[in-house]
Amino acid sequence: MKRFNSLTEIRKEILSGNLTCETLVNYYLENINKKKHLNVFLEVYSEEALKEAKLIDAKLKNGTAGKLAGMVIGIKDVISHKGHGLQAASQILNGFEAQFNATVIDRLLREDAIIIGRQNCDEFAMGSSNENSSFGPVLNDADNTCVPGGSSGGSAVAVQADFCLASLGSDTGGSVRQPASFCGVIGLKPTYSRISRWGLVAYASSFDCIGIFTRSIEDNALLLEIIAGADDFDSTVSFKEVEQYSKGFPIPKKLKIGYLKEGIGNGVSASVKEKTLGSIAKLKAQGHDLHEVEIPFLDYILPVYYILTTAEASSNLSRFDGVRYGHRTKEQTDLLGMYKKSRAEGFGEEVKKRIMLGTFVLSASYYDAYYTKAQKVRRLIKDKTDELLAEFDFIIMPSAPTTAFKINQFSKDALAMYLADVFTVQANIAGIPAISIPNGVDSNGMPIGLQIISASFTENKLLSFSDYLLNLN
């Protein structure tokens, strides 16, 4: 079977009688089986997906099918799906079975999407390479010695390797956009609070966003339209009306576009720089108004991010105490010892380090020096970013300074890996939407991504511009 790049293509085939959802699910299952070594899925729901496919085939025949009929989708192992395993790729949640559906899952299922399995990721979504999973690393399908990026590495590779048409991931500091870039697919992080976080395993609640991986902008727009919007179960979710992203937005003849100075600077690899300059040239050739911009406080973005996210993580992850769910130590000990040993045994090294850092920056003597200070700088960064995006329609830059790096390349130096998130983190600090779109490959055939950011709640414009840019050649 040929590879499908959008739901429209699939629906056309179904309509013409050449394809059924059942055949399609079987096709994806075969692909998954052929490339098990990529370590993408923690669990594949083969039987269930096939059963669903038959039901949806029947619905398609009698005209009662939902908007996502024919869409086979994978879910990062941080999103709650009733009756299915959920463990954030951590041993501390070994054997956990979700008791309810995340809002996004309910909305997908209501429109007849087929969920094919849950995907490997960095433990509790903490990482930029998918090497922090307690189930081992995910491999990049373009080069198996390279990482897929992280933390939503499994979700990106699933779309890259044609294991499903789309994936849902989560993005706290770039965890959708950076793997999308490394794997040559589209990855959207919407505005903070655009999508309900109900049922998303919390990492850093003021940063966390559910994000969408697809091969086409139209699928991304359609999925966002369906999963976004007000929700009784998340008091932070935006009540703003959800636009009809799938209808698109007319792109004006002359846009004011900024390109990040550091995005074509010394810290960026030659091939990434070349492709980024290529995009700038293409847009100029179309008559758009392009300006170099500097992001204020760029040096402070990562420290602010790590102080605030570790603080929030230390609080969010305190619920894993071995009492109500998850791993409990086998050692005989008192209550306090049980907490400590269960947590020490269940969490991986990176997660423990972040809990420790977060506990430290929140501790009474250091709270103001680190935590409050970071919250203040966050406001400065957000205000400046909002100001810039009031002036520019879009700002473009590479999604990551390099293409996918080698497995184990940064295993001895976590800080060096943190620096790889320099371009993606700003969007989470400021809460703005951001997308990574494929922007060619380097000389080894490794994918390069271009990131586009825009003002809060302008996803419609952002998606349409992405589509426009992808079609500029």
Next chain:
Amino acid sequence: MSIDKETIQKIAHLARLEFNEEKEAEMVKSMNRILDWMEVLNKVDTENVKPLTHMSAEVNVLRVDEIRPGLSHQEALLNAPKKDSDYFRVPKVLE
């Protein structure tokens, strides 16, 4: 900023974690390195800047105070590592 083994032990206790000596030494090293790197924020003048504490623009989201079904007793106990028919079981607290 420089933190030592004692601080690590104190923080580990607060975080309900524990480390063996080797891991403790690693934690001292890597936390110091990261905290040093975070020091850069001291260069930013934040006089008269209010900390940004909430990212959502929604304020005071309230709902009607009505009884709605939550997780059933049985569902809530579903993932308990140790339970009896009604409760989560933990090691004895009172002597």
